[in-house]
Amino acid sequence: MLVLSVIGEGLIQAGKLLITGDPEMLEITWRTLQVSGTATLISVILGVPLGVVLALRKFIGRWLLISIINFGMGLPPVVVGLVTWIFLTRYGPLGSLGLLYTPTAMIIAQVIIAFPIVAGFTVAAIQAINPKMYFQILALGANRWQLLWLMLREARLGLLAAVIAGFGGVISEVGASIMVGGNIKGLTRVLTTAISLDVSKGEFELATALSVILLLLTFVITAVLTGYQQHRRQPQ
Amino acid sequence: MIDQNGITGQVLLEARDLLLVLEKREIFNIAQFTLNAGEVVALVGPNGAGKTSLLLTLALLQHPTGGSIYFNGTCSTRENILELRRRMAVVFQEPLLMDTTVLNNVLIGLRIRGVPAPVARKRAEEWLERLGIAHLKGRSALRLSGGEAQRVNLARAFVLNPHLLFLDEPFSALDYPTRRSLLVEISNILRDTRITTLFVTHDYPEIPFLADTVRVMLAGRIIKSGSVAAVLGEDAAVPRQIPAPWNSASS
Amino acid sequence: MKTKKFWVIGLILVFLLLLAGCAKQPAAPQQQAPPTPKNPDLILSSTTSTRDTGLLDVLIPQFEAKTGYKVKPIYNGSGAAIALGEKGEADVLLTHAPSSEKPDVDNGNFINYQLVMHNDFIIVGPPDDPAQIKGIKTDTDAFKKIAAAKSVFISRGDKSGTNTKELAIWKKAGITPKGSWYQESGTGMGQTLQVALEKKGYTLTDRGTFLAQQKNIQLAILMEGDKDLLNIYHVEQVNPQKFSKVNADGAKAFVDFMVNPDTQKFIADFGKDKYGQPLFYADAGKSVDQIGK
Numbered sequence: 001m002l003v004l005s006v007i008g009e010g011l012i013q014a015g016k017l018l019i020t021g022d023p024e025m026l027e028i029t030w031r032t033l034q035v036s037g038t039a040t041l042i043s044v045i046l047g048v049p050l051g052v053v054l055a056l057r058k059f060i061g062r063w064l065l066i067s068i069i070n071f072g073m074g075l076p077p078v079v080v081g082l083v084t085w086i087f088l089t090r091y092g093p094l095g096s097l098g099l100l101y102t103p104t105a106m107i108i109a110q111v112i113i114a115f116p117i118v119a120g121f122t123v124a125a126i127q128a129i130n131p132k133m134y135f136q137i138l139a140l141g142a143n144r145w146q147l148l149w150l151m152l153r154e155a156r157l158g159l160l161a162a163v164i165a166g167f168g169g170v171i172s173e174v175g176a177s178i179m180v181g182g183n184i185k186g187l188t189r190v191l192t193t194a195i196s197l198d199v200s201k202g203e204f205e206l207a208t209a210l211s212v213i214l215l216l217l218t219f220v221i222t223a224v225l226t227g228y229q230q231h232r233r234q235p236q
Numbered sequence: 237m238i239d240q241n242g243i244t245g246q247v248l249l250e251a252r253d254l255l256l257v258l259e260k261r262e263i264f265n266i267a268q269f270t271l272n273a274g275e276v277v278a279l280v281g282p283n284g285a286g287k288t289s290l291l292l293t294l295a296l297l298q299h300p301t302g303g304s305i306y307f308n309g310t311c312s313t314r315e316n317i318l319e320l321r322r323r324m325a326v327v328f329q330e331p332l333l334m335d336t337t338v339l340n341n342v343l344i345g346l347r348i349r350g351v352p353a354p355v356a357r358k359r360a361e362e363w364l365e366r367l368g369i370a371h372l373k374g375r376s377a378l379r380l381s382g383g384e385a386q387r388v389n390l391a392r393a394f395v396l397n398p399h400l401l402f403l404d405e406p407f408s409a410l411d412y413p414t415r416r417s418l419l420v421e422i423s424n425i426l427r428d429t430r431i432t433t434l435f436v437t438h439d440y441p442e443i444p445f446l447a448d449t450v451r452v453m454l455a456g457r458i459i460k461s462g463s464v465a466a467v468l469g470e471d472a473a474v475p476r477q478i479p480a481p482w483n484s485a486s487s
Numbered sequence: 488m489k490t491k492k493f494w495v496i497g498l499i500l501v502f503l504l505l506l507a508g509c510a511k512q513p514a515a516p517q518q519q520a521p522p523t524p525k526n527p528d529l530i531l532s533s534t535t536s537t538r539d540t541g542l543l544d545v546l547i548p549q550f551e552a553k554t555g556y557k558v559k560p561i562y563n564g565s566g567a568a569i570a571l572g573e574k575g576e577a578d579v580l581l582t583h584a585p586s587s588e589k590p591d592v593d594n595g596n597f598i599n600y601q602l603v604m605h606n607d608f609i610i611v612g613p614p615d616d617p618a619q620i621k622g623i624k625t626d627t628d629a630f631k632k633i634a635a636a637k638s639v640f641i642s643r644g645d646k647s648g649t650n651t652k653e654l655a656i657w658k659k660a661g662i663t664p665k666g667s668w669y670q671e672s673g674t675g676m677g678q679t680l681q682v683a684l685e686k687k688g689y690t691l692t693d694r695g696t697f698l699a700q701q702k703n704i705q706l707a708i709l710m711e712g713d714k715d716l717l718n719i720y721h722v723e724q725v726n727p728q729k730f731s732k733v734n735a736d737g738a739k740a741f742v743d744f745m746v747n748p749d750t751q752k753f754i755a756d757f758g759k760d761k762y763g764q765p766l767f768y769a770d771a772g773k774s775v776d777q778i779g780k
Contacts, residue, residue, distance in 0.1 A: 089576050090732045100576075101530070101559050135297050136332040139402075140345040140392075141322035150344070154335055182561045185544075201539050202677035202700050 010208020017209055029213060032190040035103055036171040039110035043118045043166050046111075048159065051122025052148065056134070066123060072116025077109075078175025084109045085179045101182040106190070109176035114166035121165055125158020126151060160229040164222055171218055191217070246308075248273045248432050249294065249400060254303035256289055256456075263289045264456035266303075271400070276426055276433040278447035278464070280440070286456045287436045288404055294434065295402045296321050307400075322349055325393035329405040331385035333377035338369065338388050341377045345396045363391040367421065383414035390418075394425065401433040407442060416477070419445045423475075440468060444475040522555045529737035531560045532569075532577035534648055535675040537720075538562040540695040540766050542757055543581075549753075550744045556737045564675075566646030572597060572723070575730025579738035581745070583720045584648040585775075586655070597723040599738075603745050604754050604767040605719045605778050608652055610710035611680070611697060612638075612689035620689075621709050627660040629710045634660075637668040639688030643679050644671025648718065653691045656715070680704045693718050695766040698758065717778060720767075722746070746771035 017025045054066055087093050088100040088108075099105045129151060137150050152159060174192040181188035183197060191214040198207035249271040256263040264286040271277060279287050292298040294305065296317050305312045307320045325345070333341050339360060346356035364370040367387045372380065377388060386406060393401060406422075407415045423445045426433060435446055443450060443464055450467040452460040465473035537543060538560070547558050561577065562568070565584040571577040573596050580597065582588055591597045610620065610629055618636040620629040633640055642664070643650040657664050670686070672679045676696040683690040684704050694711075697704070722745045727735035744750055751769040758766035770778055 089574070091575060091730075095732070098528075101561065130330070130332060132328060132330060133332050133334075135292065136326070136328060138297050139295060139321070139324070139326035141318065141348050141396075143318055143348075146348050150334065156335075182559060184559050184561075187559065200535065200675035200678045202681045202703055204681075204703075 006204050006208055009205040011212060013205055013209035014212035017213065025210070025213065027186070028189055028191055028194050028210075029217060031103065031188075032171065032192070032214070032217070035106050035177075035190060036110060036167065039107045039114055039170050040118075040163065040167040042107070042111050043114035044163055047115045047118030047162070047166070048122050048152075051119040051162070052126055052151070054119070055123045055126035056151075066120075069116045069120045069123065073120045075113060075116065076175070077113050077169075077173040078179070080109055080112050081176030081179035084112065084176065088180060100180060101184060101188060103181070103188055105180040106177050106188060109180050110170040110173070113173060113176060114170045117169050118162045118166040121162030122155075122159060125155040125162060128158055129154050157229060160225055164225050164229075167221065167225075168218070171214075246273045247271070247306075248308060250306045251294060252304055252306075254290075254293065254305070255301050256286075256293060256298075257301045262456055264293075264453075266290070266456075266458055269294070269451075269458065271432055271434060273432055274430045275449060276435060276447045278443045278450045279434060279436045279453060280438060280443070280450060281453035283438070285453045287453050290453065291326075291402050291404050291434065291436050295324055295326050295400075297326070322396075323399040324402065325396050325398035325400075326402045327389055327393045327404065327406045329409055331377075331380075331382075331389040333380075333385055333388055333392075335378060336376070337373065338375050338377050338380070339364070339373040341388055342392045342395055345392060349396070359395050360391070363395045364388075366394075366425070367391050382410055383418065386410060386414075386418065390422065394429075398431060401431045403433060403435045403437075405437055405439075408437070408439060415442075422446065440472055441476060443468065444473050524555055524736060524740075526734050526737065527555060527557045529556045529558050529579065529734050529741065530577045531558050531579050531581065531741065532571040533560060533562055533581040534565050534568050534583065535562045536647065536649060536693055536696050537581060537583070539675065539677050540693075540699060540758075542695075542754070542766065545757070546745075546750065546753070549750070550741060553744065554737075554740050556740060558741075564643075564645040564647035565651060572725045575725055575733055577725060578734040579722065579724050579741045581720065581722050582648065583718050584651050585719055585721065587648075587651060588721060588723065592723070595726055596729060598726045599742050600721055600723040601742055601746050602770050602773060602775065602778075603720045603722050604751075604769050604771075605717050606693055606695050606767050607711065608649065608691055608716040608718050609694050609697060609708050610689060610691055611683070611704075611706040612709045613687040614705070614707040616707070616709055617687075618689065623710055624713065626656050626710065626713045626715050630656050630660045631662065633689055634662050634664060637666065639683075639686050640664065640669050641679055641683045641686065641688050641690040642669065642671045643676065644673050647676075649676060649691060649693060652716075652718070656691070659715075680706065695758070698762045698764070698766060701762070719770075719775065719778065 054062060054069070084105065085100070088097070088105055089095055090100070099108070133154065134147075134151070137147050142150060172192065174196050177183075177190055178193050178196065181190070181193065183189050183193040191210055195207045195210045195214070198204070198210065247270050251266065251269040254264065254266045254269065269290075279290070281287050289298065293300050296305065296312055307323070310316065310320070312320050334344065342360040342364060343356050346359065361370065361373070364373055367390060369384060369387045369391065372384060372388070377385065380388065386409075390406070407418060410418065419442060426446060433446070437443065447464060450462065450464050451458050452467060460467050463473070531547075533543065543560060547560060550556065551558060561571065563571070565582055565587060568580060568582050569584065569587055569591065572580045573591055581603070588597065588600070592600045610626070612618070612620070618633045618638040620632050623629045623632065642653055670682075670688070672682045676692055677700055679690055680692060680697065680700055681704070682688075684706055689709070697708070722742050724735065724738040724742055725733050727733045751771050754767050755765060755769040758764065768778075
């Protein structure tokens with residue numbers, strides 16, 4: 001097996017799949033976007049406010065909570081998958097919800113993975129703002145919401161990094177998705193789990209083709225986000 | 237004295253029994269501190285005397301451990317603190333500009349107060365003009381020299397037409413020529429607008445340019461208070477234009 | 488501010504996209520008038536090697552069309568496939584490790600234990616056959632020769648049916664395989680074959696997976712035909728008396744489907760057109776001793 005021939009074959013196959021609009025590939029790609037996109041969105045809605053509170057407010061146990069978040073940034077996805085699976089199995093604590101082997105279960109696992117990443121980056125982004133800026137904004141007469149909005153706007157570079165990191169973390173993971181989703185064709189199969197399946201079957205060209213598509217997808221999305229982040233911004 | 241808001245000879249800000257204790261250390265303990273309408277008070281003292289903490293507390297940005305502050309006779313409470321803050325403006329030593337254009341920075345305070353956009357824009361542009369930085373209005377605020385940035389900071393404060401202005405060593409981070417020219421400009425502005433001002437500094441030659449009265453703070457207490465001449469001596473009360481060694485006429 | 492509009496429009500677009508996705512569910516093709524059972528969700532636990540033959544990809548849609556059940560097939564190694572059943576997390580199982588299945592049949596975890604089909608295991612290896620096992624009649628002898636020659640042997644090492652079989656052969660041969668020549672891949676059969684190809688080594692594989700992969704895997708069949716190498720598939724229900732959440736009706740329907748004559752004929756023909764020989768031999772109704780005769 002020549003490495004170059006696999007990659008070459010893979011690229012050709014990727015082209016074919018894209019040009020013909022292969023329905024199975026489209027379905028898997030759409031589901032990948034849906035699952036990871038929803039998970040990222042939920043993680044941002046939960047993670048950014050938490051990150052802001054952790055960065056700005058003093059309270060007992062703050063250090064501990066930030067440590068847990070930072071620890072959570074490095075959680076192995078496969079471990080998250082296993083624990084989520086245990087909770088969602090029929091006889092597990094949340095078994096009555098019947099969520100195992102559904103896209104919802106995958107979203108849940110991916111939120112657990114992405115949320116600490118988003119929160120952790122947000123804490124760092126807010127803390128990177130000059131602490132005196134907080135007083136300056138207050139001095140300008142901002143109420144609580146205006147203060148929050150202005151701080152978030154000041155931290156937008158770091159916040160976008162948070163979103164990109166969170167999204168990147170979940171669109172690329174396979175361990176949790178396979179375990180709680182089951183990689184079921186037509187129901188819970190996404191690009192990463194499909195690639196993993198093809199590899200285990202020895203179908204390396206198809207795996208490469210899907211990898212190319214996944215990389216393209218990820219690149220397009222992160223390029224758009226980077227566009228926002230770097231808008232009109234040049235190094236001096 | 238009549239200040240810009242037509243308030244005559246009145247006590248604008250009064251603080252009573254102001255005490256601040258942080259981490260078991262007493263930062264300041266002041267029985268009474270008053271600012272009369274239209275006056276410019278310089279607050280001097282060595283580093284660590286508690287000047288900035290006092291300024292932050294009087295500007296209602298930091299809660300004192302004890303005591304009360306009255307603005308125009310109204311005691312500041314949790315309910316009205318925002319409204320009272322919006323009648324003040326603070327200029328810190330660092331420009332603390334936000335990551336956006338110069339014009340937007342100057343507009344921030346007006347936007348916060350809900351001033352309609354066209355009115356706000358006009359006022360902002362007037363003040364940019366007045367401080368000589370109208371040509372910078374579209375530039376990113378992060379790409380300014382120290383002097384330019386501080387001018388934006390000042391414009392951002394003046395544009396609000398504050399009843400009370402706090403200046404916390406606004407010139408100390410600037411180089412000498414910038415400091416000189418700004419001093420003269422601000423001195424003119426304060427004279428024209430008659431804004432009640434508290435001006436913290438440890439650079440004595442600056443004082444006669446701006447202030448009528450001086451208060452000396454040491455270890456958290458006000459130990460002396462009076463006119464510039466009375467507190468610092470007749471010599472110190474004369475605004476002295478020291479010529480630049482490199483012979484630049486003005487900047 | 489232009490940037491602001493940019494942001495807002497972008498976010499709205501993203502939102503709409505996601506919402507649109509929620510509305511568009513994966514289209515489940517509805518046949519003419521399938522019966523809709525009370526509980527249509529059925530979890531089938533089976534093995535990766537079964538999956539890799541492609542048989543279930545064809546059989547499951549047939550079953551779904553016929554009965555209206557929606558099957559969720561979960562594939563693992565045999566160890567995990569059976570374990571899922573033991574915990575009541577699956578409704579019906581299709582497995583091929585009878586020695587591992589027996590304890591659960593005996594203690595009542597599994598009921599309706601039916602023979603479905605068999606294929607066989609073969610030993611494949613590099614065409615030049617360094618350990619000289621071609622022509623050997625018994626699997627234990629072949630393994631002995633490989634061990635003696637210290638030829639590279641790739642084990643799946645994952646408690647799968649294939650792995651269990653392989654370990655049983657070593658045991659019967661009286662050898663504990665150890666050393667740099669014996670490597671455990673810890674992965675599925677398809678990938679293990681890839682590894683064997685790369686390392687020019689021997690491995691034990693089921694014929695079905697090997698045939699399906701043959702175009703990519705240039706290994707040769709070097710030992711086959713020993714009765715001991717039969718790979719026997721059973722279908723079984725998880726006992727609803729022991730596990731109340733099991734979909735007993737669905738499971739029974741699946742078992743019935745797998746042993747009924749039409750399906751059995753399909754199984755017997757499966758793969759003939761593609762590989763020139765069938766991947767499986769249909770055995771429903773026979774007893775285990777009758778297989779291969």
